[in-house]
Amino acid sequence: xxxxxxxxxxxxxxxxxxxxxxxxxxxxxxxxxxxxxxxxxxxxxxxxxxxxxxxxxxxxxxxxxxxxxxxxxxxxxxxxxxxxxxxxxxxxxxxxxxxxxxxxxxxxxxxxxxxxxxxxxxxxxxxxxxxxxxxxxxxxxxxxxxxxxxxxxxxxxxxxxxxxxxxxxxxxxxxxxxxxxxxxxxxxxxxxxxxxxxxxxxxxxxxxxxxxxxxxxxxxxxxxxxxxxxxxxxxxxxxxxxxxxxxxxxxxxxxxxxxxxxxxxxxxxxxxxxxxxxxxxxxxxxxxxxxxxxxxxxxxxxxxxxxxxxxxxxxxxxxxxxxxxxxxxxxxxxxxxxxxxxxxxxxxxxxxxxxxxxxxxxxxxxxxxxxxxxxxxxxxxxxxxxxxxxxxxxxxxxxxxx
Amino acid sequence: xxxxxxxxxxxxxxxxxxxxxxxxxxxxxxxxxxxxxxxxxxxxxxxxxxxxxxxxxxxxxxxxxxxxxxxxxxxxxxxxxxxxxxxxxxxxxxxxxxxxxxxxxxxxxxxxxxxxxxxxxxxxxxxxxxxxxxxxxxxxxxxxxxxxxxxxxxxxxxxxxxxxxxxxxxxxxxxxxxxxxxxxxxxxxxxxxxxxxxxxxxxxxxxxxxxxxxxxxxxxxxxxxxxxxxxxxxxxxxxxxxxxxxxxxxxxxxxxxxxxxxxxxxxxxxxxxxxxxxxxxxxxxxxxxxxxxxxxxxxxxxxxxxxxxxxxxxxxxxxxxxxxxxxxxxxxxxxxxxxxxxxxxxxxxxxxxxxxxxxxxxxxxxxxxxxxxxxxxxxxxxxxxxxxxxxxxxxxxxxxxxxxxxxxxxxxxxxxxxxxxxxxxxxxxxxxxxxxxxxxxxxxxxxxxx
Numbered sequence: 001x002x003x004x005x006x007x008x009x010x011x012x013x014x015x016x017x018x019x020x021x022x023x024x025x026x027x028x029x030x031x032x033x034x035x036x037x038x039x040x041x042x043x044x045x046x047x048x049x050x051x052x053x054x055x056x057x058x059x060x061x062x063x064x065x066x067x068x069x070x071x072x073x074x075x076x077x078x079x080x081x082x083x084x085x086x087x088x089x090x091x092x093x094x095x096x097x098x099x100x101x102x103x104x105x106x107x108x109x110x111x112x113x114x115x116x117x118x119x120x121x122x123x124x125x126x127x128x129x130x131x132x133x134x135x136x137x138x139x140x141x142x143x144x145x146x147x148x149x150x151x152x153x154x155x156x157x158x159x160x161x162x163x164x165x166x167x168x169x170x171x172x173x174x175x176x177x178x179x180x181x182x183x184x185x186x187x188x189x190x191x192x193x194x195x196x197x198x199x200x201x202x203x204x205x206x207x208x209x210x211x212x213x214x215x216x217x218x219x220x221x222x223x224x225x226x227x228x229x230x231x232x233x234x235x236x237x238x239x240x241x242x243x244x245x246x247x248x249x250x251x252x253x254x255x256x257x258x259x260x261x262x263x264x265x266x267x268x269x270x271x272x273x274x275x276x277x278x279x280x281x282x283x284x285x286x287x288x289x290x291x292x293x294x295x296x297x298x299x300x301x302x303x304x305x306x307x308x309x310x311x312x313x314x315x316x317x318x319x320x321x322x323x324x325x326x327x328x329x330x331x332x333x334x335x336x337x338x339x340x341x342x343x344x345x346x347x348x349x350x351x352x353x354x355x356x357x358x359x360x361x362x363x364x365x366x367x368x369x370x371x372x373x374x375x376x377x378x379x380x381x382x383x384x385x386x387x388x389x390x391x392x393x394x395x396x397x398x399x400x401x402x
Numbered sequence: 403x404x405x406x407x408x409x410x411x412x413x414x415x416x417x418x419x420x421x422x423x424x425x426x427x428x429x430x431x432x433x434x435x436x437x438x439x440x441x442x443x444x445x446x447x448x449x450x451x452x453x454x455x456x457x458x459x460x461x462x463x464x465x466x467x468x469x470x471x472x473x474x475x476x477x478x479x480x481x482x483x484x485x486x487x488x489x490x491x492x493x494x495x496x497x498x499x500x501x502x503x504x505x506x507x508x509x510x511x512x513x514x515x516x517x518x519x520x521x522x523x524x525x526x527x528x529x530x531x532x533x534x535x536x537x538x539x540x541x542x543x544x545x546x547x548x549x550x551x552x553x554x555x556x557x558x559x560x561x562x563x564x565x566x567x568x569x570x571x572x573x574x575x576x577x578x579x580x581x582x583x584x585x586x587x588x589x590x591x592x593x594x595x596x597x598x599x600x601x602x603x604x605x606x607x608x609x610x611x612x613x614x615x616x617x618x619x620x621x622x623x624x625x626x627x628x629x630x631x632x633x634x635x636x637x638x639x640x641x642x643x644x645x646x647x648x649x650x651x652x653x654x655x656x657x658x659x660x661x662x663x664x665x666x667x668x669x670x671x672x673x674x675x676x677x678x679x680x681x682x683x684x685x686x687x688x689x690x691x692x693x694x695x696x697x698x699x700x701x702x703x704x705x706x707x708x709x710x711x712x713x714x715x716x717x718x719x720x721x722x723x724x725x726x727x728x729x730x731x732x733x734x735x736x737x738x739x740x741x742x743x744x745x746x747x748x749x750x751x752x753x754x755x756x757x758x759x760x761x762x763x764x765x766x767x768x769x770x771x772x773x774x775x776x777x778x779x780x781x782x783x784x785x786x787x788x789x790x791x792x793x794x795x796x797x798x799x800x801x802x803x804x805x806x807x808x809x810x811x812x813x814x815x816x817x818x819x820x821x822x823x824x825x826x827x828x829x830x831x832x833x834x835x836x837x838x839x840x841x842x843x844x845x846x847x848x849x850x851x852x
Contacts, residue, residue, distance in 0.1 A: 004736050007736075030738065031737060031738055031739075032771070033736065033772075033775055034735050034771070035734075036702070036733050037772055039838070040827055041709050041828045042702060042713070042728075043417075043730065043768040043770065044771070044833060045748070045749055045751055045773065045829045046748035047754055047773070049781075051774070052754060052780075055755070131776075131777075175832070267753045268754070269754055271782075271783055332782040332783070333780055337783075338797075339786060382797075389814075393635070
């Protein structure tokens with residue numbers, strides 16, 4: 001009782017001052033506020049934005065944990081501390097050594113992402129006098145999962161500041177942004193530090209530092225390897241599905257992403273329409289490319305051959321298409337807002353992702369670019385969906401007057 | 403023409419404290435009050451002064467906008483107090499009631515033998531016109547219009563709503579008379595919608611087109627029925643009358659008296675013995691609440707239902723259009739980690755660690771807590787799950803917020819009333835005041851387009 005009363009007294013004391021939003025952010029984190037309805041509906045459903053966002057974060061936790069172990073595992077695998085994990089519960093993967101190495105690398109990313117991002121959010125909330133909105137809770141969790149594990153923290157900080165300010169706050173904050181902030185951060189990194197974000201050095205911890213040495217660590221991903229027509233490397237299908245492969249921190253384990261997707265869909269937080277149609281779009285584009293290869297229009301000498309000839313369904317297991325479909329494309333603010341529009345929006349994301357993946361030789365991961373592109377077009381899609389409704393209404397009127 | 407309606411998108415909100423189907427006479431209220439704010443966009447011009455005596459049914463004031471529309475006193479007594487708010491707007495007119503009502507006699511009339519104009523004039527003169535509302539704008543109908551149809555909802559599906567079958571019991575004659583009268587006011591039909599399995603007398607009325615629907619809320623909202631049966635187009639008008647008000651209109655023709663008697667459901671989890679009371683429009687709600695008893699002190703008293711009613715204090719009076727008084731607990735308390743712990747005792751349309759979906763039959767005891775703070779619109783797709791109209795709810799709300807008249811019109815603003823957005827407001831994750839947004843949007847349109 002004591003804490004509740006004390007906090008209430010403090011809230012009343014700070015009410016109306018500049019610092020109120022900052023205090024309330026902490027207060028409402030501890031306690032559901034005592035706010036009551038006025039007129040309108042006198043009762044409200046149990047869900048609020050915090051609960052919704054919390055659900056997304058919880059669905060990301062398995063990916064984060066896996067990412068921590070995987071970061072250590074990839075390092076230890078190359079230094080031959082561990083041997084290849086053969087099953088999902090293999091102790092070669094889930095061991096303390098992997099965890100400590102991974103945690104040293106990944107947890108600072110999480111701390112910096114949340115720390116820097118929330119400071120920016122708090123500053124804007126205080127300046128503009130609105131409450132601290134929850135949008136960044138998810139963004140802050142997504143960011144460490146979509147960056148290479150060896151990214152310098154200063155680079156991440158700058159990117160986060162850029163992403164939150166330019167990607168979100170200039171539009172008016174949570175709910176008003178056009179581009180997905182997490183992807184804005186990723187895009188910023190990609191275009192500002194291209195040598196860091198692409199290539200074959202950054203995906204396994206230690207790879208950069210050991211360049212040129214005889215026991216150099218290879219940091220290459222499967223996509224990179226495929227883009228150079230080198231095939232899948234040593235990685236089996238099962239490795240890719242379970243996630244024992246190099247890649248961005250949290251997006252390697254397809255199994256856990258599917259678990260996360262199920263959490264989102266069953267809790268009715270994520271849009272199953274977008275997830276499903278994104279995958280459909282990706283498969284569709286993959287099929288087209290397979291068809292092109294089968295027809296013999298593209299031969300093995302072509303630089304596109306490696307990725308084009310990947311079986312269409314295997315596209316879902318490499319790179320971050322699955323992660324993007326489940327966690328990025330479904331961001332409700334930047335996605336299409338109508339149910340019909342969501343089908344189109346998702347399908348095009350999948351379609352364009354695979355297209356960029358195959359045709360972009362410099363950087364084969366096209367998912368985030370495809371999503372950002374469709375973010376921009378989402379309002380247009382919605383416009384035409386609404387236009388359908390408006391036309392229907394106009395037609396009804398015309399029938400009447402005719 | 404009759405049409406079966408099947409509502410799939412909606413939400414059944416089950417609450418504790420449903421009114422028991424037994425009828426008591428409410429103790430006679432000492433004062434009665436009419437709040438002009440019930441008549442949205444209408445400004446009263448008083449006929450009576452403070453201290454004037456009046457009969458039940460005598461004209462109390464008329465509308466400044468249309469002088470033909472009069473409003474009658476629900477009881478006989480003395481006008482004691484006229485309360486005014488900012489800009490001297492009249493907020494409440496209080497009448498001290500006599501021991502017994504003496505009625506103004508308007509003369510017995512048979513609607514069959516009257517012309518359309520005579521019926522209209524009669525309703526206008528006797529103060530029964532305000533019961534007729536119109537869409538677009540959800541305000542008192544403009545008597546100069548000819549509506550394309552009149553809609554009456556014969557079922558109530560909202561949480562704790564008064565059961566219309568029970569309320570209208572034994573009023574066959576009054577309801578039929580009222581419908582006969584109203585049927586002369588339109589060239590179109592009177593559409594009456596009842597529950598699929600209903601056996602009430604409403605299904606045997608003449609001069610109506612009967613429709614049947616399932617009972618998932620908001621199937622009982624007249625707006626839903628209009629949208630499913632014969633949606634309003636630009637330039638068209640439909641009128642709506644609440645079923646319980648047909649009794650008052652019918653009685654006017656049968657007896658010549660404006661008898662503002664109404665059976666209201668006193669419901670809610672804070673009421674000791676929830677049941678039905680026979681009372682009058684504008685009576686003190688305290689008479690009923692204290693007759694039945696409260697289970698706790700810290701309560702919200704609502705004139706009307708939990709979804710669209712008005713907050714009032716127990717000292718105040720029953721609203722003009724309301725046939726329910728709901729009393730639920732105030733939720734002005736903090737809840738430790740209320741935003742992330744599993745929730746079993748609140749209703750939620752999602753399954754985000756909320757478990758109301760596992761208990762479809764449970765009656766919940768909801769408080770007035772908002773369960774979260776006001777936020778910008780973020781989540782999409784959840785309004786559509788509970789909104790059966792062929793309208794895009796999020797987009798029309800946003801059009802209202804930015805006052806884009808063209809978009810509002812194109813997206814179907816003529817068809818909606820605030821109450822149609824009660825469910826979307828209930829499920830709104832961002833806790834936005836949807837009904838208020840729609841009301842303000844309608845007001846703007848009324849002002850700009852007319």
